[in-house]
Amino acid sequence: MVCSHGDPMEPDEPKTNGGAQAAGSSAYPGKGLGPRAALILGFSALLVLMVVLAVDSVRALHELETSTTQVRRDYLNRERALREIRGGIYDSGNLLREFADTEQSAETRNAYLAQLDDAKKRSTAAMRDCVRQSPQSLRGPLEKLSSQLDDYWRAADETLNEGAHKNYEARLRQAALTQRAAVLAITSEVSDVNELEFRQAEVDVSKVFAGSRQRLQGFAVLTVGVGFLLAISSILYILHLEKHAQERYHESERYRRELKALSKRLVEAQENERRAISRDLHDQIAQTLAALLMNIQSMTESRTNPDSLKRALQKIRLQAEECVQNVRNMALLLRPSMLDDLGLVAALEWQGREVSKRSGLVVDVIDNHFVDDLPDTYKTCIYRVVQEALHNCTAHARARHARVSLEEDSQHCILSITDDGVGFDPTRQRGMGLLGMQERVTQLGGTFAVESAPGKGTSIRVELPLAATTRSESYVS
Amino acid sequence: MKKLRILLADDHTVMRTGLRALLERQGNIEIVAEAENGRQAVALCSSLAPEIAIMDVGMPMLNGIEATKALLKESPSTGVVMLSMHSDESYVIRSLQAGARGYLLKDSAASDLLSAIQAVSQGKSFFSPAIRRLLAEDYVRVLQQKGEVDSYELLTMREREILQLLAEGKTNKEVANALHISPYTVETHRSNILEKLGLHSPAELILYAVRKGIIR
Numbered sequence: 291m292v293c294s295h296g297d298p299m300e301p302d303e304p305k306t307n308g309g310a311q312a313a314g315s316s317a318y319p320g321k322g323l324g325p326r327a328a329l330i331l332g333f334s335a336l337l338v339l340m341v342v343l344a345v346d347s348v349r350a351l352h353e354l355e356t357s358t359t360q361v362r363r364d365y366l367n368r369e370r371a372l373r374e375i376r377g378g379i380y381d382s383g384n385l386l387r388e389f390a391d392t393e394q395s396a397e398t399r400n401a402y403l404a405q406l407d408d409a410k411k412r413s414t415a416a417m418r419d420c421v422r423q424s425p426q427s428l429r430g431p432l433e434k435l436s437s438q439l440d441d442y443w444r445a446a447d448e449t450l451n452e453g454a455h456k457n458y459e460a461r462l463r464q465a466a467l468t469q470r471a472a473v474l475a476i477t478s479e480v481s482d483v484n485e486l487e488f489r490q491a492e493v494d495v496s497k498v499f500a501g502s503r504q505r506l507q508g509f510a511v512l513t514v515g516v517g518f519l520l521a522i523s524s525i526l527y528i529l530h531l532e533k534h535a536q537e538r539y540h541e542s543e544r545y546r547r548e549l550k551a552l553s554k555r556l557v558e559a560q561e562n563e564r565r566a567i568s569r570d571l572h573d574q575i576a577q578t579l580a581a582l583l584m585n586i587q588s589m590t591e592s593r594t595n596p597d598s599l600k601r602a603l604q605k606i607r608l609q610a611e612e613c614v615q616n617v618r619n620m621a622l623l624l625r626p627s628m629l630d631d632l633g634l635v636a637a638l639e640w641q642g643r644e645v646s647k648r649s650g651l652v653v654d655v656i657d658n659h660f661v662d663d664l665p666d667t668y669k670t671c672i673y674r675v676v677q678e679a680l681h682n683c684t685a686h687a688r689a690r691h692a693r694v695s696l697e698e699d700s701q702h703c704i705l706s707i708t709d710d711g712v713g714f715d716p717t718r719q720r721g722m723g724l725l726g727m728q729e730r731v732t733q734l735g736g737t738f739a740v741e742s743a744p745g746k747g748t749s750i751r752v753e754l755p756l757a758a759t760t761r762s763e764s765y766v767s
Numbered sequence: 768m769k770k771l772r773i774l775l776a777d778d779h780t781v782m783r784t785g786l787r788a789l790l791e792r793q794g795n796i797e798i799v800a801e802a803e804n805g806r807q808a809v810a811l812c813s814s815l816a817p818e819i820a821i822m823d824v825g826m827p828m829l830n831g832i833e834a835t836k837a838l839l840k841e842s843p844s845t846g847v848v849m850l851s852m853h854s855d856e857s858y859v860i861r862s863l864q865a866g867a868r869g870y871l872l873k874d875s876a877a878s879d880l881l882s883a884i885q886a887v888s889q890g891k892s893f894f895s896p897a898i899r900r901l902l903a904e905d906y907v908r909v910l911q912q913k914g915e916v917d918s919y920e921l922l923t924m925r926e927r928e929i930l931q932l933l934a935e936g937k938t939n940k941e942v943a944n945a946l947h948i949s950p951y952t953v954e955t956h957r958s959n960i961l962e963k964l965g966l967h968s969p970a971e972l973i974l975y976a977v978r979k980g981i982i983r
Contacts, residue, residue: 614874618852628857631830636857643855643905652912 325527332520339516343509350502354495361491364423368484371420375439376477378413382406382446383470410443424487431483435476442473552725570620578613582606626673633662634669638676638694649684656695664703668754671734672696672705675727679707679750682723687711687748698756705752713742727752770797771888774815776808776834777823777850782873786821789877796884805829805837813841819884822867824851824858832858835865846887850876854901856974859894863970868936869893891936894977906978919979921963927981929956933969934976 389402417439421432585606589599621627628637635657642653664672676694683689689711697704716724724740727750731738736754773796777783783801790796799815802808806828812820820838824831835847848869849862859870869883872895879895886893894902910917922930925946932942939957943950966972976982 611874614852621852627825628853628855631825631832632857632861636861640855640857646912647905647908650912 325523325530329520329524329527332516332523336513336516336520339509339513343506343513346502346509347506350499350506353502354499357495357498358492361488361495364425364491365484365488367423368420368428369481371416371423372477372481372484374416375413375420375435376474378409378416379442379470379473379477381409382443385409386446406446410446413439414443428480428483428487431476431480435473435480438473438476442470548725549729552729556726567620567624570616574616575613578609578616582609582613585609629669629673634664634672635660635662635696637669637673638696641673641677641680642692642694645680645684651680651684651689652691653680654691654693656693658695658697660696660698664756667734668703671730671736671754672703672752674730675705675750675752676707678723678727682748683707683709683711687713689747701756703754703756705754706749708747708749710747713744713746713748715744716740716742770795771819771884772797772799772815772817773884774798774800774802774808774811774817774820774845776802776805776820776826776831778803778826779823782823786876786880789880790884793881805831805834808834809837809841812838812845816842817845818888820845820847821880821884822847822849824849824853824862832861832865832867835862835867839866846890848880848883848887848893854895854898856902856905859898859902859977860970860974863973864968870898871895872897892934892973892977892982899977899980902974902978903980918964922960926956926960926963929953930960930972930976931981933957933960934973934982936973 385402385406389399417432417436421429421436424432585602589602589606626637626640628640635655639655642655645651646653680692680694683692687709689709692707692709695706695708728738731752731754734754736752739751740748741751742748773790775783775786775798777786780803783803787798787801790798799817800811802811803826805826808820808822808826809829820835822831822835822838826834829837831849831851835849838845838847846869847865847867848871849858849867850871850873851858851862852873854872862870868890869887869892871879871883871893875895875897879893883893919927928946929942932945937945939950939953942953946953961967961972964972964975966975973982
């Protein structure tokens with residue numbers, strides 16, 4: 291697990307964003323086909339579906355209306371034609387009957403023939419229209435009707451043309467009537483078929499209607515479904531964004547709290563340090579000096595022999611030595627003068643040896659062509675970071691070996707501290723010590739990275755930027 | 768008898784006064800100058816060329832170690848005795864590298880200073896007993912922690928002999944005379960010793976000898 295911080299208040303990580311804080315970054319649009327693009331696409335699809343649905347239903351209604359009208363018109367046309375045919379037949383029957391009843395002159399016969407021809411023309415024209423307009427199913431009965439009609443007219447013509455003879459009237463009546471009955475029977479049959487056809491057409495229309503209704507229903511269901519899905523995904527997306535925002539908020543809140551705790555701790559640490567110094571001054575230095583004074587006092591007052599005087603002086607010397615030792619230790623704890631006298635590498639080596647003496651942790655300090663010319667603030671920062679890190683190594687990591695290395699290139703000073711201790715998960719645990727180190731490094735504009743995992747040891751890497759000006763500062767003093 | 772000319776460099780007046788009182792009680796010592804910072808010490812040494820300079824490590828302007836380097840360039844015959852509050856080897860090795868031949872802790876100065884002055888004036892090295900003890904302890908501890916073999920075991924008897932003489936401050940020629948061998952042989956031995964012990968400079972060789980308790 292790696293986690294890295296440039297600045298704790300700046301959530302956007304520079305470089306080594308290994309895994310620890312990478313969670314949630316996928317929620318941002320812009321990488322590939324983000325959820326936002328998907329939602330837009332979905333809504334466009336929904337809109338298209340709705341438009342298609344509307345257009346299709348309008349079209350279906352229009353189609354239905356036209357086909358219903360057509361069906362009805364066809365039916366009515368055929369009925370009219372049939373009525374014409376029937377009318378022609380009735381007219382011709384009447385004509386024939388009248389013809390038989392009246393006197394048989396050439397003039398009247400011609401007049402009757404003309405009238406008959408007219409009736410024939412009307413019914414034949416109607417017949418032709420009817421045949422032309424009829425669907426396949428009506429063709430059979432109509433053809434039959436047509437031929438019967440032809441037969442009828444031929445018989446009527448023949449009857450008229452035969453002229454007067456015996457039984458003429460009776461035969462005329464007979465023929466005309468028989469034919470007429472047959473034709474009328476067929477017309478009524480055709481009418482029935484027409485009726486049937488009409489019903490059939492109606493059924494067909496309703497079938498078409500049912501089909502388009504089904505299609506419309508399908509579209510409607512699809513639209514509703516897509517709409518539902520979109521609504522759900524929109525809600526999920528919004529919830530996700532909300533959660534993300536909340537996480538961000540909590541994170542920054544956590545940083546704020548940590549910083550606050552850190553500054554509080556720094557104040558406390560300062561106070562504790564002062565208290566410790568004050569106690570040391572009082573308990574050790576002042577007491578020893580007081581004892582020393584007392585001894586000197588008693589020496590000046592007493593008149594003992596030189597031997598006991600010498601012993602008393604010996605005692606005073608021991609006390610003074612102790613006093614010097616204490617002062618030296620205190621001074622070292624406050625700030626190792628080595629940092630100023632001998633430079634950073636020497637001070638780090640010394641620190642390594644001190645830690646080593648106290649805890650048994652083996653510390654290697656490696657400097658790779660490190661030109662020990664950093665400004666004071668940098669030296670102090672690195673020194674304190676190493677101090678804290680080594681403290682962690684001994685106090686928490688139970689490490690046996692630690693390696694401190696210092697390098698520099700033209701732009702950076704790079705410090706790394708590695709141990710073979712128990713390690714930890716830097717995303718979960720982050721003690722004040724680490725925060726303090728990070729704070730020091732951040733103040734100098736550097737980057738601070740901790741790499742660790744349980745059982746894998748810990749590695750801290752600090753990079754401090756070296757400006758040309760920062761180096762020359764150190765030569766002033 | 769000619770008096771030993773000594774320069775005192777320390778930024779604390781109390782310390783200088785104490786040292787002066789201590790040294791002037793000896794009949795054969797003369798304090799030729801006092802300096803209260805490194806630069807002054809260098810300047811005074813280059814004009815006075817004292818036999819011994821007693822130098823505080825922590826001084827303003829120029830610290831004792833840097834001052835020693837500069838001073839020895841101006842007056843190479845001066846023997847420098849470092850006077851320090853610090854018993855850490857960082858200070859000791861850097862002082863040796865700078866060219867100092869004695870290293871004393873301030874709190875034991877009163878008892879050891881005269882021995883140190885005597886040793887250094889004879890061209891030998893001198894370290895406070897406390898320093899010798901600390902360095903030796905550190906050496907053993909580091910060996911134990913790292914589980915390494917003491918490289919001293921790698922040296923032959925003759926090499927150990929030469930190591931001791933060199934560490935006491937003798938030159939190749941002096942060692943050659945003492946052992947009745949050629950200076951070139953001594954040089955060969957010397958580089959073998961440095962190689963075997965993983966050392967790189969005369970200063971490190973002296974520090975090593977102190978740690979091992981070979982010289983005192």
